[in-house]
Amino acid sequence: MAKTETNDRTTNMKQALNRIAVKIGSNVLTRADGTLDVTRMSALVDQIAALHKAGIKVVLISSGAVASGRSELSPIKKLDSVDQRQLFSAIGQVKLINRYYELFREYGITVGQVLTMKESFGTRRHYLNQKNCMNVMLDNGVLPIVNENDTISVTELMFTDNDELSGLIATMMDAQALIILSNIDGIYNGLPSDPTSKVIRKIEQNCDLTSYIQASKSSFGRGGMLTKTRIARKVADEGITVIIANGKLAAFDRPEALEKRLLALNEILVVPDGSTKEAMAILESLPHITHIQAEEEGVHPTLRIRTDVGDLYDLSRAIFLAFAQAKKPLLELRLEKASLEQVFLQLTESAQEASPQEAGDGTKQKEAKPI
Numbered sequence: 001m002a003k004t005e006t007n008d009r010t011t012n013m014k015q016a017l018n019r020i021a022v023k024i025g026s027n028v029l030t031r032a033d034g035t036l037d038v039t040r041m042s043a044l045v046d047q048i049a050a051l052h053k054a055g056i057k058v059v060l061i062s063s064g065a066v067a068s069g070r071s072e073l074s075p076i077k078k079l080d081s082v083d084q085r086q087l088f089s090a091i092g093q094v095k096l097i098n099r100y101y102e103l104f105r106e107y108g109i110t111v112g113q114v115l116t117m118k119e120s121f122g123t124r125r126h127y128l129n130q131k132n133c134m135n136v137m138l139d140n141g142v143l144p145i146v147n148e149n150d151t152i153s154v155t156e157l158m159f160t161d162n163d164e165l166s167g168l169i170a171t172m173m174d175a176q177a178l179i180i181l182s183n184i185d186g187i188y189n190g191l192p193s194d195p196t197s198k199v200i201r202k203i204e205q206n207c208d209l210t211s212y213i214q215a216s217k218s219s220f221g222r223g224g225m226l227t228k229t230r231i232a233r234k235v236a237d238e239g240i241t242v243i244i245a246n247g248k249l250a251a252f253d254r255p256e257a258l259e260k261r262l263l264a265l266n267e268i269l270v271v272p273d274g275s276t277k278e279a280m281a282i283l284e285s286l287p288h289i290t291h292i293q294a295e296e297e298g299v300h301p302t303l304r305i306r307t308d309v310g311d312l313y314d315l316s317r318a319i320f321l322a323f324a325q326a327k328k329p330l331l332e333l334r335l336e337k338a339s340l341e342q343v344f345l346q347l348t349e350s351a352q353e354a355s356p357q358e359a360g361d362g363t364k365q366k367e368a369k370p371i
Helices: 038-053 065-070 082-105 124-139 162-172 225-236 255-264 278-281 312-325 340-353
Strands: 002-004 019-023 057-064 109-114 142-148 177-181 241-247 267-272 287-295 302-307 330-336
Touching: 002 278, 019 038, 019 162, 038 057, 038 082, 057 082, 057 124, 057 162, 065 082, 082 109, 082 142, 109 124, 124 142, 142 162, 162 177, 162 225, 177 225, 225 241, 267 278, 267 312, 278 287, 278 302, 278 312, 302 312, 312 330
Parallel strands: 019 057, 019 177, 057 142, 109 142, 177 241
Antiparallel strands: 002 241, 267 302, 267 330, 287 302
C-alpha cells in the first residue's frame, strides 16, 4: 500500500469519513482469461456495502468493461485499437453493471450507472451537471458506478485510464479519501518480483520515486503505476488522502480473530489529575483493559488504554466512574478509534505473512475471502 501525504491541507484519515471514492482496476475484476472474477467482485461488494451501511457515501469508479466484453466475442475481422475498445466496452459494460446490480441488490442497495467522457470535465456546465447528478444519487441512497464511455471516446479525447478519471471524480465529489485498488500492493523500493523489495508505506510530498516506478502496464488495463503515482500526487495536493492497494489481497483468519485484531487498534486516552501510579491502580481494577501505555510528557501523565470490547463508550463510562469513586479528577477523556489507514495496515501487513502457499502438487490452497 502506498499513501501520499501532503502539507497542512491534507485531510487526515483520523477524521470521520463520510464520503470516499473507490477505484477498482481491470486486473482486479478479471481472471487471466479475461472473464469476470465474480468471487472477487462479490467480496469487494461486501466491503463497499458495509461502508454504505455505516453511513459512508461511496462513489465507485469501476474498470472492467472492455476486459469483460473481450471474453464474450471474437471479432469476425481484425480491428484496430479504437474499434476493439468500442465493441468490447459496448458488450462488457452491460455485463459489468448487471453483475453489480445483482450483487448490491442482495444488500438492498440501489446502484446507478454514470458513463462519462473527458469532454464532460472540459466545460463548467458539463462539470456541474454530472456533479449534481451524482450528488442527487448519493442524497437518495443510490451508489454511483462510474466508468468512461469507451463506446464513443476516441484516442485524443480519452482519459489516460480510469486512475485519471478516479482522481477527477474524487476531487469533483469532495471525497475525503481515494482508494485505488490494483493487482499490486503499492509502490515498491525495487522490482516487485524481487523478494527483497518492500512496499513504501508512506510517501512524503517531495519524495522522488522515478527510480522505483516502471512504465509497464497491466494486461487488461490502459494505465500503470506511473499514472497512479501522478494522479495520487495531484489528488493529495487537493487535500484528499490517497491509498494505492492490492484489490486481490485477502486477510486470512477466523472472523472473530480478525475482529479482535481490529478492536485492539481502538484506544481510550485519559489525562488524570494525579500520578501515573495512582491512575494505573484504578485502571488495573477494571475488566476488558488489555494494554495501558503511560506517557510522562508535560505536567500531567497521559495514559493510552486498549481494550478487547467493541463498545468503547461503556468502558469509557466505567473509567470515568472509577476515577470519580476514587475522588481522582480526570482532566481529559477521549476516544480514539482506529483510522481507515490503521485498519488497512493491520489487515494487509499480516495478510502478507498468512497468505496461502502453493501445495506440493503445484496447486494453490483455497483462497480466503477478503475482509
